Amino acid sequence: MTPEQVALVRSSFAKVVPIKETAADLFYTRLFELDPSLKPLFKGDMKEQGLKLMTMIGTAVGGLDRLDSIVPAVQALGRRHADYGVQDKHYDTVASALLWTLEQGLGAAFTPDVKSAWTSAYGVLAGTMKDAAAA
Numbered sequence: 735m736t737p738e739q740v741a742l743v744r745s746s747f748a749k750v751v752p753i754k755e756t757a758a759d760l761f762y763t764r765l766f767e768l769d770p771s772l773k774p775l776f777k778g779d780m781k782e783q784g785l786k787l788m789t790m791i792g793t794a795v796g797g798l799d800r801l802d803s804i805v806p807a808v809q810a811l812g813r814r815h816a817d818y819g820v821q822d823k824h825y826d827t828v829a830s831a832l833l834w835t836l837e838q839g840l841g842a843a844f845t846p847d848v849k850s851a852w853t854s855a856y857g858v859l860a861g862t863m864k865d866a867a868a869a
């Protein structure tokens with residue numbers, strides 16, 4: 735990721751933070767529309783789950799320019815996800831739901847550059863998680 739992409743991801747995420755509960759709701763609704771078979775993997779309270787997801791995205795977004803500082807936590811997250819029953823193919827479905835949610839939340843601010851910056855950021859996280867789960 736270029737420094738410009740890191741900055742775009744951060745500035746756009748900052749706009750989503752004030753509506754994070756709505757964003758989390760939109761995200762899970764979309765995710766389960768795309769793949770209803772994912773529903774049973776989630777056993778906890780969805781509101782709490784949504785807030786955890788947004789907090790983790792926030793941490794990751796904060797660490798994108800110091801990747802070595804977040805890699806161990808992201809690897810551990812990937813290993814936990816394998817235990818939750820998450821498979822590699824599910825990462826693409828989550829990517830679609832996430833990008834769609836950002837588009838809803840950001841409206842016109844979801845420019846092609848913002849989209850490609852988020853696609854790279856998610857790709858880095860998902861790749862690190864999948865590699866750790868497979869290791």
Ligand code: HEM
Nearest residue numbers: 772775776777778786787790814818820824825828859860
């Ligand atoms: C960049 C990608 C992702 C991030 C940042 C992320 C983040 C998180 C976080 C922070 C948790 C809370 C529990 C923990 O820390 O272990 C969690 C749990 C979970 N995530 Fe993810 N996740 C990602 C991708 C996925 C994908 C692709 C799936 C597939 C459906 C998924 C399904 C789940 C499930 C099933 C749980 C456990 C829920 C429960 O116990 O009820 N996540 N995720």
